[in-house]
Amino acid sequence: MASTTVTATTNVWSGGQSPFKVSYGKLMMWIFLLSDAFTFSALLVSYGMIRYSSESWPVPEEVFSAMPFYHGYAPLVFVGIMTFILILSSVTMVLAVEAGHRMDRKGVEKWMLWTIIGGLTFLSCQAWEWTHFIHGTGAGGANLQWNEYGPPAFAAFFFFITGFHGTHVFSGVVLNYIVYYNTVRGVYDRRGHYEMVEKVGLYWHFVDLVWVFVFTFFYLV
Amino acid sequence: MTDMENNNIVVQPVDKKKVRHLVNVALILFFVTVVEFIIAFTMASGGLRTTIFVVMTIVKAYYIVSEFMHLGHEVKPLRWSIIFPMILVMWLIAALIIEGNYIYLINLFN
Numbered sequence: 001m002a003s004t005t006v007t008a009t010t011n012v013w014s015g016g017q018s019p020f021k022v023s024y025g026k027l028m029m030w031i032f033l034l035s036d037a038f039t040f041s042a043l044l045v046s047y048g049m050i051r052y053s054s055e056s057w058p059v060p061e062e063v064f065s066a067m068p069f070y071h072g073y074a075p076l077v078f079v080g081i082m083t084f085i086l087i088l089s090s091v092t093m094v095l096a097v098e099a100g101h102r103m104d105r106k107g108v109e110k111w112m113l114w115t116i117i118g119g120l121t122f123l124s125c126q127a128w129e130w131t132h133f134i135h136g137t138g139a140g141g142a143n144l145q146w147n148e149y150g151p152p153a154f155a156a157f158f159f160f161i162t163g164f165h166g167t168h169v170f171s172g173v174v175l176n177y178i179v180y181y182n183t184v185r186g187v188y189d190r191r192g193h194y195e196m197v198e199k200v201g202l203y204w205h206f207v208d209l210v211w212v213f214v215f216t217f218f219y220l221v
Numbered sequence: 222m223t224d225m226e227n228n229n230i231v232v233q234p235v236d237k238k239k240v241r242h243l244v245n246v247a248l249i250l251f252f253v254t255v256v257e258f259i260i261a262f263t264m265a266s267g268g269l270r271t272t273i274f275v276v277m278t279i280v281k282a283y284y285i286v287s288e289f290m291h292l293g294h295e296v297k298p299l300r301w302s303i304i305f306p307m308i309l310v311m312w313l314i315a316a317l318i319i320e321g322n323y324i325y326l327i328n329l330f331n
Contacts, residue, residue: 012298020299027299034303041310045317052321055328061261076261083254091247094289098240102233189230205289209282216278220261221271 029199033206036168040210043164044217047157058150060219066132079219082125083211086169089118090208093176097201100194105183108197112180115204119173126166133158158218165214168207175200246288253277 012019020027051057060076067078092114099107133155135141139148142155149155179200188194257277264270287293292300 012296019296020302021296022299030299030303034306037307038310041307041313045310045314048314049317049321049324052318053324053328055325059266076258080254080258084251087247087250087254090285090289091243094243095240098236098243102235103230104232104235105230107235202290205285208289209285212278212281212285216257216274220257220274221266 023195025195025199026202029202033202036206037210040161040164040213043157043161044213047161047217050153050157054151054153056150058154060221063133063149064129064219066137068128076219078125078129079215082122082129083215085118085122085125086208086211089115089122090205092118093201093204097194097198100188100197103189103194105186105189108183108188108194109180112176112183112197116173116176116180119169119176119204123166123169123173126162126169130159130162161214161218165207165210168210172200172204172207175203243288246284249284250281253281 022030062075064079065073065075067074067081092111096108096111096115099111133142136148140146141148142158144156144159145152147155179196182188182196183194188196257274260270260273264273286303292303
């Protein structure tokens with residue numbers, strides 16, 4: 001006790017204690033997410049640069065105006081639904097973390113399962129979105145060489161940015177499933193803490209965070 | 222043996238205050254997204270609309286990182302280790318967009 005009061009008054013960087021006050025695993029997850037944020041920043045920044053240097057650029061509302069089971073003009077409605085699904089799965093994730101703090105295995109199982117379902121729904125929506133984008137509206141659609149909506153770079157960025165994000169969602173679902181499986185098997189009960197749920201939670205929220213930026217810079221602006 | 226260890230686990234009751242706080246953060250995120258949609262359809266695109274979108278995106282990012290990812294409740298060294306590098310990225314964004322605009326102008330007059 002006496003030693004803790006002594007270290008509290010000295011500089012946090014003078015050694016003998018962790019200046020970050022988080023576990024190794026969580027700190028490394030933060031460092032990884034920071035590096036991942038650089039990658040996504042690079043993609044979005046290059047998108048911005050190409051867009052500003054192009055003579056013309058398609059209006060996203062007109063490109064992304066279709067949705068399943070509805071044959072009309074529904075600008076951004078489908079992508080809006082996707083955004084809400086991802087935010088909702090972030091909420092269920094944070095509730096799983098909260099249940100983990102309380103050592104409530106049933107609660108973690110329930111909320112992790114909802115998070116996995118949310119992630120899979122988002123991926124299915126994205127698959128539909130890609131299919132529609134590639135097949136287009138009868139003018140050749142879009143691929144890496146040809147793009148009926150505007151400059152080919154637009155399609156390239158669409159595939160790269162949403163594809164890279166989708167890969168993250170997919171790996172997030174896989175990680176969530178592994179943690180769900182371990183929870184059901186009682187691994188974290190035996191370990192005595194549910195920190196693993198917090199770590200995959202950080203990753204999952206990051207995926208949601210990236211989508212917030214992709215949504216603004218790719219679909220809204 | 223496993224059962225014996227499991228018996229030691231005490232499940233705490235739901236912290237209603239914490240859950241309500243999380244739900245409030247989620248409602249803010251929903252609300253901001255809905256407002257973004259309304260602006261997307263009622264406002265002509267331009268510098269002002271883009272600025273509003275960027276500000277609202279930063280608001281959403283703040284709530285996700287600070288509350289959902291719990292960074293707002295971590296110690297100062299960790300908070301700044303994550304935020305400071307991202308502030309430097311802001312400069313990259315500004316620099317390359319200005320540069321892109323310049324390339325556009327060069328192509329226009331050639």
